[in-house]
Amino acid sequence: MAIHVVMEPPGADATQAAERAVIVRDGFAFLAFLVPPLWLAWHRLWTEAILALAASIALTALGEMAGYGPLGAALSLLISLFVGLEGPALRVNALRRRGWVEWGVVEAGNRAEAEIRYLAGDGAVVEAAPAPPRAVVPSVGRLQSGPALGLFDYPGRN
Numbered sequence: 678m679a680i681h682v683v684m685e686p687p688g689a690d691a692t693q694a695a696e697r698a699v700i701v702r703d704g705f706a707f708l709a710f711l712v713p714p715l716w717l718a719w720h721r722l723w724t725e726a727i728l729a730l731a732a733s734i735a736l737t738a739l740g741e742m743a744g745y746g747p748l749g750a751a752l753s754l755l756i757s758l759f760v761g762l763e764g765p766a767l768r769v770n771a772l773r774r775r776g777w778v779e780w781g782v783v784e785a786g787n788r789a790e791a792e793i794r795y796l797a798g799d800g801a802v803v804e805a806a807p808a809p810p811r812a813v814v815p816s817v818g819r820l821q822s823g824p825a826l827g828l829f830d831y832p833g834r835n
Contacts (some may be wrong), residue, residue: 678784678785678786678787679702679703679704679784679785679787680702680703680704680782680784681700681701681702681782681783681784681785681788681791682697682700682701682703682736682765682769682774682779682781683698683699683700683779683781683782683791684696684700684769684772684777684778684779684780684782685697685700685777685778685779685780686700686776686777686778686782687775687776687777687778688776692758693782695796697738698780698795699772699777699783699789700783700791700792701768701769701772702765702788702794703763703766703769703789704765705761705762705766706760706761706764706765707761709760709761709764710757710758710760710761711757712725713726713730713733713756713757713760713761713764714726714729714730714733715765716760716764717729717760717767720764720768720771721771722767722768722771725760725771726765729730729756729760732753732756732826733740733753733756733757736749736752736756737750737752737753738748739764740752746797780782780795783795783798794798
């Protein structure tokens, strides 16, 4: 079972949000590993796609100019690995920047099952309990001087 993050569009009512919701699988994206710039561009992560392409080209060129051809390709492989691992998180963060709201997470075997679980649980979202009130410590009229860590009070001079 995999975890899927459900993102709802901004300013939509319940039925529109359910129809336009985006479900992102939180896990390794194999296609993002194979072709990082194309995967990022497909998901409209334009800045990230340009940065991934520029970094891959720069690392490969740097390896070739220094005479370490295989090392440059291996460094480009690190970029592919990063996008494969963090691509879904980049996608969720891009949706957040665009104003989308995280509905929650769904545990499911595949995307279709995640969509069914999301639609079945729509409207059954439990709101978070309010945070307990913070304890307020009354302040003393003057500050006490003591050791730097404040663990012990030393008798003698103040």
